[in-house]
Amino acid sequence: MSNKPKVVITDFDYGDVDIETAILRDAGAEVVALQAKSETDLAMHAADCAAMMNQYARIGRTTIERMTQCRVIARYGVGVDIVDVEAATERGILVTNVRDYCTEEVADHAIALWMALARRLFDYDRATHQGIWQWQSGKPINRLRGRTMGIVSFGKIGQAIAERARAFGVEIIAFDPFLPADVVARHGAELVDKAGLLARSDYILMQAPMNPDTRHFLSDAEFAAMKPGAILVNTGRGPTVDNKALYRALTTGTLAGAGLDDPEEEPAKRSHWSPADNPIFTLPNVVVTPHAAYYSEESIRAARENAASEVARVLTGQPPKFPVNADALASA
Numbered sequence: 001m002s003n004k005p006k007v008v009i010t011d012f013d014y015g016d017v018d019i020e021t022a023i024l025r026d027a028g029a030e031v032v033a034l035q036a037k038s039e040t041d042l043a044m045h046a047a048d049c050a051a052m053m054n055q056y057a058r059i060g061r062t063t064i065e066r067m068t069q070c071r072v073i074a075r076y077g078v079g080v081d082i083v084d085v086e087a088a089t090e091r092g093i094l095v096t097n098v099r100d101y102c103t104e105e106v107a108d109h110a111i112a113l114w115m116a117l118a119r120r121l122f123d124y125d126r127a128t129h130q131g132i133w134q135w136q137s138g139k140p141i142n143r144l145r146g147r148t149m150g151i152v153s154f155g156k157i158g159q160a161i162a163e164r165a166r167a168f169g170v171e172i173i174a175f176d177p178f179l180p181a182d183v184v185a186r187h188g189a190e191l192v193d194k195a196g197l198l199a200r201s202d203y204i205l206m207q208a209p210m211n212p213d214t215r216h217f218l219s220d221a222e223f224a225a226m227k228p229g230a231i232l233v234n235t236g237r238g239p240t241v242d243n244k245a246l247y248r249a250l251t252t253g254t255l256a257g258a259g260l261d262d263p264e265e266e267p268a269k270r271s272h273w274s275p276a277d278n279p280i281f282t283l284p285n286v287v288v289t290p291h292a293a294y295y296s297e298e299s300i301r302a303a304r305e306n307a308a309s310e311v312a313r314v315l316t317g318q319p320p321k322f323p324v325n326a327d328a329l330a331s332a
């Protein structure tokens with residue numbers, strides 16, 4: 001058995017771990033790549049790992065409490081909602097994420113979903129594939145210019161969406177409790193409260209992180225407060241929208257359509273599933289992508305290099321660039 005610090009990659013999904021191995025070898029570490037489907041799969045590797053890197057696998061308290069040697073957990077992405085950051089902090093384990101590796105991709109994807117719905121591309125496409133050649137098959141379509149787009153969470157991606165949407169001549173309003181109005185205004189948007197955003201938006205673009213305040217940010221009451229016929233796009237976290245309430249809103253005409261990159265209940269990776277398991281997937285006014293908004297060849301490379309570099313920094317005694325819980329150093 002080697003004495004090198006062991007870096008466990010929980011569920012590698014990129015075909016190989018060459019990028020990570022090259023960076024971590026230089027830091028004197030060895031890589032163990034798993035395809036863990038559950039915390040039980042991680043249990044036997046938790047006790048002696050010096051670092052863990054995860055893409056989709058949940059790293060919860062049970063796993064973290066076994067991590068007596070671990071110094072850092074590095075998420076290959078922005079959202080760290082699948083890591084129990086509190087438990088890690090208690091044990092003095094740093095958690096890092098990769099920021100800004102896919103801002104452009106997600107903003108492009110949000111605009112693509114919005115445009116596909118606003119211009120009814122899927123209705124036209126379905127109709128023409130069935131031999132129906134009628135402009136009316138996409139009715140009703142409204143001119144975008146002069147309409148209002150409401151962006152929920154105006155961080156890096158929200159701002160990049162606004163930058164793109166301005167070219168379409170829409171008025172942009174934003175809800176974000178942690179940003180001052182002048183910062184939002186600098187990006188060409190007006191800061192509003194939640195009620196204002198719901199009442200004024202023709203298009204609502206959700207880019208919220210997952211936290212206790214954003215869970216079911218949109219549910220029955222919020223859909224009832226929206227403009228009838230609004231369009232919803234969610235390229236943030238799925239559980240920020242209540243799936244059952246969304247189904248009701250889509251089937252009663254409250255919403256004209258929804259574009260979802262991350263539905264509330266995401267089918268498990270590589271598992272067999274049926275679209276009928278989630279009735280939302282069967283609706284004609286819904287466009288779904290499989291949590292792919294972040295994806296481009298360039299963004300994935302950046303995520304891999306940055307996540308591995310964070311681990312290398314910590315293992316060689318340097319501070320990470322993007323600690324999610326810098327306070328873990330105090331409890332270490």
Ligand SMILES: NC(=O)c1ccc[n+]([C@@H]2O[C@H](COP(=O)([O-])OP(=O)(O)OC[C@H]3O[C@@H](n4cnc5c(N)ncnc54)[C@H](O)[C@@H]3O)[C@@H](O)[C@H]2O)c1
Pocket residue numbers: 078079080100102103106152153154155156157158175176177178179207208209210211213214235236237261262291292293294295
């Ligand atoms: N679908 C994808 O592929 C994909 C890719 C990257 C990120 N994401 C999701 O998008 C989120 C945002 O990414 P980002 O890079 O813009 O992050 P960011 O940290 O730059 O911005 C997050 C924003 O959310 C705001 N926020 C925090 N709590 C809030 C609340 N209760 N209500 C409303 N806003 C709140 C913050 O003030 C901040 O401005 C990520 O956390 C992740 O969940 C999804």
Ligand SMILES: O=C(O)[C@H](O)CO
Pocket residue numbers: 055076077078079080294
């Ligand atoms: O959080 C992120 O970076 C994306 O959702 C991919 O996991």
